Amino acid sequence: MAQADRTERTTGPSWDTSAGPSSAHRPAGFLGLRHWGRDARGSGPWRRGLLIALLALLTAVLLAFHAELPNSTGNLGSLLETFLPWLGLAVPVLLVPALLRRSATALLALLLPTVLWANLFGGLLTDKSGGKGDWTVVSHNVAAANTDVPDTIRGLIASDAQIVALQELAGRQLHAYESGLAGAYPYHTVEGTVGLWSKYPIGEVSPVDLKMGWTRAFRAQVTTPQGPVAVYVAHLPSVRLKAEGGFTVNQRDVSAQALGDAIQGEPLKKVLLLGDLNGTMNDRSLAPVTSQMRSAQGAAGDGFGFSWPAAFPMARIDQIMSKGGLEPVDSRTLPRDGSDHLAVAAAYRYN
Known part of the structure; x- marks a missing residue:
């Protein structure tokens, strides 16, 4: 028993390192990016959130080409243009599920309506007095x-x-x-x-x-x-x-x-x-x-x-x-x- 105690003190406790560092010591990273791997269904961050990305791209299209939306049916073009600045709310609304789904594709797609909205209306947010x-x-x-x-x-x-x-x-x-x-x-x-x-x-x-x-x-x-x-x-x-x-x-x-x-x-x-x-x-x-x-x-x-x-x-x-x-x-x-x-x-x- 004494020999065993001396051996343990000399070599230290035994750890299983086959799975890498303990999760208790791994850095969480920004927004928990270490969890942005495949989900339970095997989908990676570039394959998740495709619907969210599609909605982001649709928002970008409406911002960029609102003048092309015809007025022939219900004057939809004028209706959209009347409330056009509010279309920017789609960005924070879509950002939440994009983060929850840990979708790199959706986050990248959201950059487009963000830039377009800023180009159209960003100047109104500054004091030009x-x-x-x-x-x-x-x-x-x-x-x-x-x-x-x-x-x-x-x-x-x-x-x-x-x-x-x-x-x-x-x-x-x-x-x-x-x-x-x-x-x-x-x-x-x-x-x-x-x-x-x-x-x-x-x-x-x-x-x-x-x-x-x-x-x-x-x-x-x-x-x-x-x-x-x-x-x-x-x-x-x-x-x-x-x-x-x-x-x-x-x-x-x-x-x-x-x-x-x-x-x-x-x-x-x-x-x-x-x-x-x-x-x-x-x-x-x-x-x-x-x-x-x-x-x-x-x-x-x-x-x-x-x-x-x-x-x-x-x-x-x-x-x-x-x-x-x-x-x-x-x-x-x-x-x-x-x-x-x-x-x-x-x-x-x-x-």
């Missing part, structure tokens, strides 16, 4: 069913804007806006359900025919410190998402063409467009307007600037656009009020 501007404009769909008109009026005055455009002015509420804004804005004009309030003189007001049968847009000449500016105020027709008809935008598209034609024929060099266009800058159907004007949010905003619905904004359908040397230096949304839209504001600098 150029500092305080010299004059500010606001556009707001105040909603015919506004639940707190006095609060909306207070918010508009607090914005300290020099020019304010309002849409969806209901007859019973119009007097409240006219009386409530009169002290801050000595000049104003209303055509149909849209109006313009200004600290600068307004002249040469004329309706713009949106092919709707009633007035929801007009053009006014405003004399600013930069000289005369043609200000267009517009509220394009609403769109609907219906089970039987898809994304119904036909009347909106007809009106967008009419508005684009009016702006294209504008004799003044400096032009502002303020209004609820019921569409985003990505929507191809608004190209008659967006192709010739610059979005304040895209040029000087910080973030996406979603304006609708106010309770949980998902799209920027309220726009401030310009052309002819009007360069925005800031763009933002205003705090929520009694409307189902958020007001949008942009600041410009004298040049």
Whole structure:
């Protein structure tokens, strides 16, 4: 027994090393990559998660070729482009099962929509503000069913804007806006359900025919410190998402063409467009307007600037656009009020 004890102390305990180092001493590696071998069914990391990879590639295709998705069936192209930034949520949603499945193929495929989304929208995540501007404009769909008109009026005055455009002015509420804004804005004009309030003189007001049968847009000449500016105020027709008809935008598209034609024929060099266009800058159907004007949010905003619905904004359908040397230096949304839209504001600098 003593001889055996001496032998054990000399040679140390016996270990079976045929299976390599004990798992207790193996490094786990990043994300547990030592477990990324074959699973119980014999599939390796490059063969697992093929469905996840396919969904990632489909997301990439929609991001890269959204303009090719036809509008012939339910206006699917315009519907996708209205909410296009939200397609990026597919990346984190697919990332979770890709990691759980330990799929190298899915992770590699997810790089493609990530890069494409960053290329399309990454610039909106940076602050492009150029500092305080010299004059500010606001556009707001105040909603015919506004639940707190006095609060909306207070918010508009607090914005300290020099020019304010309002849409969806209901007859019973119009007097409240006219009386409530009169002290801050000595000049104003209303055509149909849209109006313009200004600290600068307004002249040469004329309706713009949106092919709707009633007035929801007009053009006014405003004399600013930069000289005369043609200000267009517009509220394009609403769109609907219906089970039987898809994304119904036909009347909106007809009106967008009419508005684009009016702006294209504008004799003044400096032009502002303020209004609820019921569409985003990505929507191809608004190209008659967006192709010739610059979005304040895209040029000087910080973030996406979603304006609708106010309770949980998902799209920027309220726009401030310009052309002819009007360069925005800031763009933002205003705090929520009694409307189902958020007001949008942009600041410009004298040049």
